[in-house]
Amino acid sequence: MTPPPAPTVLTWPPAVPAGGRRQKPVFRVLVHRQYLGIWNDLPGRVGLANAQQFWDHVAMTPGQPPKVGTSSVMKSKYAAPKWPGYSKTIHYEITGAGRIDYQFNPSTTEGSRGDPHSVVKILTIDLGSH
């Protein structure tokens, strides 16, 4: 399958430029409902700054290596895109705090609106050993 094109906005940090106004996220961020509870606990488990850094990363540049923490493309055949146009699964490691797996699509027409938009889907979250 042809890999999706790179995200259109690749700058870092995206969150708060000099004027103090946060840039609008490029990607909508979706979480698998099995992990919504863990997601809601994320700031308390890994720290607000780490949780926001992760969100800023996937909302702006999910296809790039993170500025903080590490990421790698999942190995094995199961890394394949789960929906047309999506990336392979990416493992993101929040510094010393856990791992989050996601796929992204820079231009999908999924959803009720039908217009092209960019989406990150968080498949799983692992904070178990921390």
Add this chain to the structure above:
Amino acid sequence: MCEVTSAVFQASDLAGAKRREFLGAAREGGALLRDTDGFALTMVPLAQLEAITEVARTAVAALLALAALSRESARPAELGQLAWLAVFEDDDRLEFFEELRDALSVAEATRDAAPVETCLREWRTTARALSDPLRHAILTGPGDDDYAEVARPKE
């Protein structure tokens, strides 16, 4: 026998003007020192020695794991350092060994263990993800629509 040094020095060189030359050759990749009885000693950069050690250790671990996997129903303990490979299926393990072989070749040629370390770290990360039952079910299953949009975390 592998060759890790090129410049050859005598024990007496350490006390003379050649001492700097000896250290320079060692820093450049390797210096061979002949003791007064002909016994050979080598000085190489620590990172290079660690890389050679890592390549050898990983290659042996891979050979032992391959031997265990060639038998039917190998238990994880028989895979030694690579016990985490048990979570993968045969075709994925084959892909791992192909990647590892490439990484070992590059590491041996460059005397830099980074490709091996990266290969092992990335496969171990996936193995850890697949060893959790819920994560395994979602990561290996087809994509579903059971997702909800979330906002940037805040206090």
